[in-house]
Amino acid sequence: xxxxxxxxxxxxxxxxxxxxxxxxxxxxxxxxxxxxxxxxxxxxxxxxxxxxxxxxxxxxxxxxxxxxxxxxxxxxxxxxxxxxxxxxxxxxxxxxxxxxxxxxxxxxxxxxxxxxxxxxxxxxxxxxxxxxxxxxxxxxxxxxxxxxxxxxxxxxxxxxxxxxxxxxxxxxxxxxxxxxxxxxxxxxxxxxxxxxxxxxxxxxxxxxxxxxxxxxxxxxxxxxxxxxxxxxxxxxxxxxxxxxxxxxxxxxxxxxxxxxxxxxxxxxxxxxxxxxxxxxxxxxxxxxxxxxxxxxxxxxxxxxxxxxxxxxxxxxxxxxxxxxxxxxxxxxxxxxxxxxxxxxxxxxxxxxx
Amino acid sequence: xxxxxxxxxxxxxxxxxxxxxxxxxxxxxxxxxxxxxxxxxxxxxxxxxxxxxxxxxxxxxxxxxxxxxxxxxxxxxxxxxxxxxxxxxxxxxxxxxxxxxxxxxxxxxxxxxxxxxxxxxxxxxxxxxxxxxxxxxxxxxxxxxxxxxxxxxxxxxxxxxxxxxxxxxxxxxxxxxxxxxxxxxxxxxxxxxxxxxxxxxxxxxxxxxxxxxxxxxxxxxxxxxxxxxxxxxxxxxxxxxxxxxxxxxxxxxxxxxxxxxxxxxxxxxxxxxxxxxxxxxxxxxxxxxxxxxxxxxxxxxxxxxxxxxxxxxxxxxxxxxxxxxxxxxxxxxxxxxxxxxxxxxxxxxxxxxxxxxxxxxxxxxxxxxxxxxxxxxxxxxxxxxxxxxxxxxxxxxxxx
Numbered sequence: 160x161x162x163x164x165x166x167x168x169x170x171x172x173x174x175x176x177x178x179x180x181x182x183x184x185x186x187x188x189x190x191x192x193x194x195x196x197x198x199x200x201x202x203x204x205x206x207x208x209x210x211x212x213x214x215x216x217x218x219x220x221x222x223x224x225x226x227x228x229x230x231x232x233x234x235x236x237x238x239x240x241x242x243x244x245x246x247x248x249x250x251x252x253x254x255x256x257x258x259x260x261x262x263x264x265x266x267x268x269x270x271x272x273x274x275x276x277x278x279x280x281x282x283x284x285x286x287x288x289x290x291x292x293x294x295x296x297x298x299x300x301x302x303x304x305x306x307x308x309x310x311x312x313x314x315x316x317x318x319x320x321x322x323x324x325x326x327x328x329x330x331x332x333x334x335x336x337x338x339x340x341x342x343x344x345x346x347x348x349x350x351x352x353x354x355x356x357x358x359x360x361x362x363x364x365x366x367x368x369x370x371x372x373x374x375x376x377x378x379x380x381x382x383x384x385x386x387x388x389x390x391x392x393x394x395x396x397x398x399x400x401x402x403x404x405x406x407x408x409x410x411x412x413x414x415x416x417x418x419x420x421x422x423x424x425x426x427x428x429x430x431x432x433x434x435x436x437x438x439x440x441x442x443x444x445x446x447x448x449x450x451x452x453x454x455x456x457x458x459x460x461x462x463x464x465x466x467x468x469x470x471x472x473x474x475x476x477x478x479x480x481x482x483x484x485x486x487x488x489x490x491x492x493x494x495x496x497x498x499x500x501x502x503x504x505x506x507x508x509x510x511x512x
Numbered sequence: 513x514x515x516x517x518x519x520x521x522x523x524x525x526x527x528x529x530x531x532x533x534x535x536x537x538x539x540x541x542x543x544x545x546x547x548x549x550x551x552x553x554x555x556x557x558x559x560x561x562x563x564x565x566x567x568x569x570x571x572x573x574x575x576x577x578x579x580x581x582x583x584x585x586x587x588x589x590x591x592x593x594x595x596x597x598x599x600x601x602x603x604x605x606x607x608x609x610x611x612x613x614x615x616x617x618x619x620x621x622x623x624x625x626x627x628x629x630x631x632x633x634x635x636x637x638x639x640x641x642x643x644x645x646x647x648x649x650x651x652x653x654x655x656x657x658x659x660x661x662x663x664x665x666x667x668x669x670x671x672x673x674x675x676x677x678x679x680x681x682x683x684x685x686x687x688x689x690x691x692x693x694x695x696x697x698x699x700x701x702x703x704x705x706x707x708x709x710x711x712x713x714x715x716x717x718x719x720x721x722x723x724x725x726x727x728x729x730x731x732x733x734x735x736x737x738x739x740x741x742x743x744x745x746x747x748x749x750x751x752x753x754x755x756x757x758x759x760x761x762x763x764x765x766x767x768x769x770x771x772x773x774x775x776x777x778x779x780x781x782x783x784x785x786x787x788x789x790x791x792x793x794x795x796x797x798x799x800x801x802x803x804x805x806x807x808x809x810x811x812x813x814x815x816x817x818x819x820x821x822x823x824x825x826x827x828x829x830x831x832x833x834x835x836x837x838x839x840x841x842x843x844x845x846x847x848x849x850x851x852x853x854x855x856x857x858x859x860x861x862x863x864x865x866x867x868x869x870x871x872x873x874x875x876x877x878x879x880x881x882x883x884x885x886x887x888x889x890x891x892x893x894x895x896x897x898x899x900x901x902x903x904x905x906x907x908x909x910x911x912x
Contacts, residue, residue, distance in 0.1 A: 245758075249751035256749060280682035296698075296715070301752040307719035311753040313698070317709035344800075350703040351713035377803050381811035384786055385681070398746075402804055405779040409786035433783060 177462050180229040180236040181208040185215055186436030187446040188239020194448050194499045195237065195455045201503050202510075204459065204467045209233060213254055215242040223254045227261050236428040237458055239451075240436045252299050255434065260293050262428070264421035265319060266326045267292040269404050269432040276480030277412040277489050286407055287336065287392045289327040290400025292421055294319050297397045315351040315396065320358035326422075327359075327394035328366045339363065341373040342395035342403060355396055380406055408433045415447025415488045416479075418454035420461075427461050429454040444494045447486040449475055452502065474505040577608040578864060581633045584611060585643030587838025588848035593643050595850035595901040596857050599876075602905035604912075605861065605869040610637065614645070614656050626659055634664065639864060640831035641857055644838045661694060666823040666831060667721065668728045669694045669802065672859065673809040676818055678882030679891060683812040688792040690809055691732065692802020693725040694823065699799045717753040717798060722760035728824060729761075729796035730768040740772035741765070744781050744797035744805065757798055781805065785812070810835070817890050820855035822863065830863055832856040846896045849888040851877065854904075876907035
């Protein structure tokens with residue numbers, strides 16, 4: 160789905176097959192990623208997975224370092240969410256966050272589209288959300304200055320703000336989008352969000368064919384729940400991106416439907432957009448595999464395996480919209496395996512026609 | 513008996529609806545009562561208790577008029593304040609209004625402050641109702657809302673969001689309350705330029721403020737018969753700051769075993785809120801998340817034009833306000849919608865223990881909106897503000 164001309168995916172070595180790092184994660188990650196491998200095997204996709212497990216229960220950083228090395232080696236990864244346990248001391252940072260910052264995956268891209276087969280309160284939503292992925296409130300720089308008083312630093316830099324704004328405008332132009340909206344809180348955080356907004360304006364001046372406007376984050380959420388159709392492309396710092404992407408995912412039907420991608424200059428990591436571990440529904444065969452399957456299609460597009468990507472994507476969307484085989488999170492009664500079987504059936508019919 | 517009576521002067525402030533054990537009439541002014549020493553002691557204890565605990569019990573206790581400081585505000589502020597006063601009169605609510613202006617003035621020492629007569633009135637009445645205030649640009653002084661917050665240490669912002677029957681939104685059956693810590697967090701305003709092109713903004717979380725807001729949230733839940741309190745945080749990323757906030761909430765939850773306590777990530781709350789808002793009850797959170805979530809919830813029920821809001825401060829002060837803007841384009845044209853200020857005023861009545869009057873006015877307001885015959889433009893009709901107000905007054909009187 161999202162292919163940026165500036166990113167060169169690794170050339171296929173080893174007999175025309177790609178190697179992709181797979182990080183199962185916790186909760187529903189392992190079972191859903193197994194289904195992805197099943198579908199890939201069935202469809203004869205020329206991708207081999209190098210599986211790297213990351214244990215969230217240990218305090219050492221060895222596991223995540225191994226995963227990062229594997230991604231550096233392969234250039235592309237597909238991952239489930241790694242749980243962050245609160246019982247650990249604060250020095251143990253969120254593994255997902257460490258992965259994003261080490262690989263400098265500065266852009267998190269999510270495309271929220273209303274699906275015709277899913278019942279939602281709002282229709283005709285088509286929003287692209289580009290979220291700065293490495294700094295902002297997620298800098299993990301905290302200290303207790305005096306006992307009982309904790310300071311947490313939010314860092315905004317000119318370089319990263321320019322970089323993400325540039326990414327947003329280039330993506331908007333490439334996809335033929337008309338408008339980019341910057342989401343901020345510069346009336347309160349005058350210097351930090353003010354800098355972000357200023358960088359967005361600077362970049363916008365170089366794209367006169369695209370309209371640029373800005374909106375304060377609380378007004379944005381209010382508008383999203385009343386008139387989400389007004390938004391086209393949105394760009395924002397890290398925390399607001401977290402909020403807005405979750406609101407939009409909820410508007411189009413839930414966390415089980417929307418795939419997300421994290422792009423850096425050299426690497427790309429694909430996962431579900433809302434990054435949930437789904438601990439409460441793990442191993443019960445009720446999780447929705449749509450988001451992970453669509454994320455794997457985004458990955459195939461990135462590897463320039465467009466035919467395979469379209470094949471699997473069409474099968475997933477047909478299952479969703481025509482067959483209407485829905486899992487519990489979108490109001491149906493199907494199981495995960497039933498949905499996956501349906502996808503594979505549709506692929507089989509397509510291949511043999 | 514006469515030998516045991518001690519002459520004592522008891523100052524009874526009229527902000528507390530807590531049943532005071534002092535006999536005798538309540539009046540807004542200082543009362544000289546002749547009481548036995550033991551009763552005097554009881555009075556003082558209960559008074560202290562009332563000042564310490566947020567006065568939100570459902571005990572309906574009010575004899576005589578209560579004073580409320582009214583701040584009409586700017587733009588459409590004056591007309592909607594007049595509308596509210598008219599409706600209160602029609603409902604025979606025992607409220608005496610004291611109008612004050614809070615435009616900032618420079619005090620001794622060069623610091624900006626609110627006018628002393630406004631401060632004096634609020635300190636005396638302890639209850640305020642505020643219309644929308646203009647945000648000054650290049651006026652040299654900070655926003656009035658910020659000044660009010662600092663002057664009265666308004667630490668909790670409470671927004672009950674209830675779906676209005678008759679004002680259709682895609683979300684029905686919303687019934688939740690957001691309680692937002694209003695003094696620190698991301699809005700501390702502490703920012704620095706480290707080097708050229710790198711800015712840092714400091715988010716401050718303190719033990720004291722977190723404990724205070726958590727206690728308020730649980731107290732509110734208990735006094736308003738709410739079943740659960742959910743703490744909203746991002747402690748997976750902001751381990752120490754939101755971790756501290758969460759710890760304090762957990763500690764306070766221990767002392768309120770009758771209220772269910774849950775914790776949820778901010779992103780999960782947002783995700784679930786737009787899919788099924790009925791699963792939430794009372795939400796407590798730090799400043800930024802509260803800002804975003806409370807506006808999100810306002811959007812669910814129809815926007816800022818119909819959302820009430822209250823700010824609770826230390827020392828028993830409470831200021832209720834409408835959170836929409838001043839709407840200068842329709843000011844003075846009798847087109848404004850007074851619903852937000854009216855519902856905030858109803859919230860105020862409940863806070864003061866005047867539940868009957870509050871319910872009456874709210875029912876009249878909701879009935880008017882449900883009937884859809886007399887509605888202001890933003891609600892989908894084409895009546896004037898005065899017509900809308902008159903209709904509510906009529907219904908209020910009919911309800912008697």
